[in-house]
Structure formats: C-alpha cells, structure tokens
C-alpha cells in the first residue's frame with residue numbers, strides 16, 4: 001500500500017487544488033518518476049494497461065494479424081481482438097515461459113503486422129531474436145511489460161525495448177495506482193500520438209486532430225502510484241525475502257521446481273512461480289492447488305488454461321492448441337504462490353511446510369480429495385470469504401480473476 005499518511009496528504013492536496021484529472025500534476029510527477037527509473041524518454045500514463053495496450057497497438061498501426069504468446073493474461077489478446085486485430089498465438093520456451101522466437105516465423109502471413117512479446121513474471125523475453133525476425137519481415141514489435149516494471153534486461157531497464165512497452169499498475173502489481181498503466185517509448189512521434197489518443201485527440205480546448213479515446217489516469221490513481229513508488233525499494237526487498245524463503249523451503253522436493261530469478265539483473269520478485277511435474281511429484285498440480293486453497297492459501301493456476309482456451313479464441317481458433325504443445329504442458333504445471341507485503345516471511349515458510357506435508361502424505365491426501373469428489377477448479381467459498389475480509393473483491397480484480 002505504501003505510506004498511508006503520504007497518500008492521504010496527497011489526496012487532501014488534490015481536493016485543495018480541485019484538479020482531479022486531465023493530466024494533473026500528480027500524473028505528470030508519476031510519469032516523470034517512471035521516466036527517471038527506466039531511463040526512457042517518454043512515459044504516457046493511462047487508466048490501465050489494457051487500454052494502454054490498445055492505444056499502443058493502434059498508434060503502431062497494427063491491423064490484420066499480430067503474433068502474441070498464448071501464455072499470457074487474456075488482456076494481451078483482448079487488446080487486439082477488441083480492435084478486430086486477430087491475435088495469432090505462438091508457443092513458449094518452457095525454460096523461460098516466454099514467447100519462443102523459433103515459433104514466430106512459421107506464423108507470419110501476408111496479414112501479419114506486428115509482434116507483441118510479453119515479459120512473463122518480469123523475466124524478459126528474447127528481445128534480440130524477436131526484433132531480428134521483425135526487422136527481417138518488416139514487422140513492428142511492442143512488449144506487454146505488465147509484470148516487468150523495475151526489471152532489467154542485459155543491464156538495460158525494461159521499457160527501452162521494441163517500439164514501446166506497456167506497464168500495468170493494477171492493484172495486484174508490486175507498484176500500484178489502484179488501476180493504472182503506462183506506455184513508455186523512446187520514440188518522440190509515437191509518444192505524441194499516444195498522448196493525443198489518450199485524450200480524445202484534443203490538442204486545445206476546441207481542437208481535435210486525431211481519433212481518440214479516454215485513456216487518462218486520474219489524480220487519485222497517480223497519488224497512489226507516486227506513493228507506491230516511494231516504497232519501491234522496501235517492497236522489492238520484502239518480495240525478495242519471500243522469494244528466498246520459498247526457494248529454501250521448497251529446495252530438494254522431487255517434481256517441484258521454483259522458477260528462479262537472475263540475481264545479476266534487477267527484478268521485482270512479484271511472482272513466486274512453481275512448476276509441479278506430475279510424473280515426479282507425489283501429487284499433481286491441481287491436487288496441490290486444492291490442498292493449498294483448503295488450507296486458506298490463495299495459490300493460483302496461471303495462466304491456466306491459456307488464452308487460446310478462453311472465449312472468443314476457443315471458438316474462433318478451435319485448432320490453436322495443436323501448435324501450442326509447450327504452452328499446454330506448462331500451463332498444466334504452474335502454481336503461483338502468495339507473496340507481497342501482506343505475506344510475511346513466516347507465512348511463506350508455512351506455505352512451504354504445507355506443500356512438504358501434503359507431498360509426504362500424498363496417498364492419504366489423494367484419497368481424501370477423491371472422497372470429496374476430486375479436485376475442484378473453483379476457489380472454495382471459504383477462501384473467497386476470507387479474501388473479502390482482506391478487501392480483495394472476488395470477481396473484480398480479486399482472487400477470481402486477478403491478473
């Protein structure tokens with residue numbers, strides 16, 4: 001949450017100024033801080049990352065087909081589909097969970113206009129290989145960096161790759177502005193175009209020179225974003241401690257692998273990602289998620305079942321899975337474990353103990369799960385009620401659909 005007193009002071013100042021939205025001083029401060037942190041020339045703050053993706057795709061002139069990984073939050077695909085651009089789903093590299101560059105070329109058709117890479121879990125995708133293919137085939141590249149604010153790639157901050165990159169500052173992200181997003185770019189012309197598009201195409205009170213939408217960030221959201229940024233060092237340090245606790249607590253467990261972060265790069269450590277290999281672990285992923293949720297641990301399958309299995313893609317592209325074998329396999333193995341400031345190191349250790357205990361008595365656990373009718377894909381009502389106590393509204397960016 002950042003410093004509550006600092007946030008409330010900023011909210012009071014907003015009321016004193018009576019400047020609530022339309023590129024207010026806090027939005028400008030938020031943008032300027034992001035520019036400084038990432039070393040990118042332009043930051044255009046938006047109301048959320050989904051609208052930011054839509055505006056960026058439109059500003060880049062994407063149309064026809066655009067190649068995206070199937071292993072991402074559905075907003076990456078929706079931002080294209082919403083504008084009647086077909087997302088063409090590419091497979092992943094199972095080592096990184098990111099778009100596999102070697103799968104891109106065979107998906108390019110005369111209708112392809114671009115590639116959207118996603119830095120899944122804040123671990124950068126292979127920008128060099130992706131951009132080399134794009135240059136060879138005359139395509140534009142942008143990145144969905146929703147997970148990757150504060151992360152580096154080869155020593156350069158994420159934000160500096162492709163034509164532009166999009167961050168999310170949704171409440172589930174380690175830096176949040178309640179709802180919020182931003183496009184960052186080193187391209188002056190592109191930045192100017194996106195600023196127009198964010199504000200209906202207005203350049204003055206009575207002058208509209210471009211088709212636009214309302215993608216503006218409000219002052220109260222920017223206040224939260226600035227306040228959150230002020231605590232960035234502590235938030236990352238806490239996330240890192242939790243990550244180390246999980247790493248230690250899960251070490252040596254057969255079939256359970258924590259996805260590691262490169263210690264030589266800057267990372268935000270906001271995702272604790274575990275793969276459960278059913279052939280080696282005593283319980284499979286779904287059984288382990290069921291046990292954790294019954295123990296009041298909000299463990300989640302991510303990005304299960306993969307964008308291509310969600311509507312409208314499931315109906316529009318019913319055979320997409322045939323080219324997505326690696327995505328299918330990984331999506332069936334991943335669990336994301338709880339972290340963030342509301343999860344203490346002690347709680348992270350406790351989660352590891354629950355996993356160890358469940359695997360140690362796996363036969364018994366499986367029998368009991370089967371007696372209850374098998375594993376349910378739904379989050380138990382009890383856990384949703386608990387989430388409500390924590391003011392995480394289920395179904396509204398909370399446990400049921402948290403990105």
Ligand SMILES: Cc1ncc(COP(=O)(O)O)c(C=O)c1O
Pocket residue numbers: 048049050051072073075076118144146147168169170180181403
């Ligand atoms: C990879 C990815 N893309 C896009 C989004 C959409 O972001 P927002 O919720 O800010 O619209 C998210 C989730 O927040 C995400 O995780």
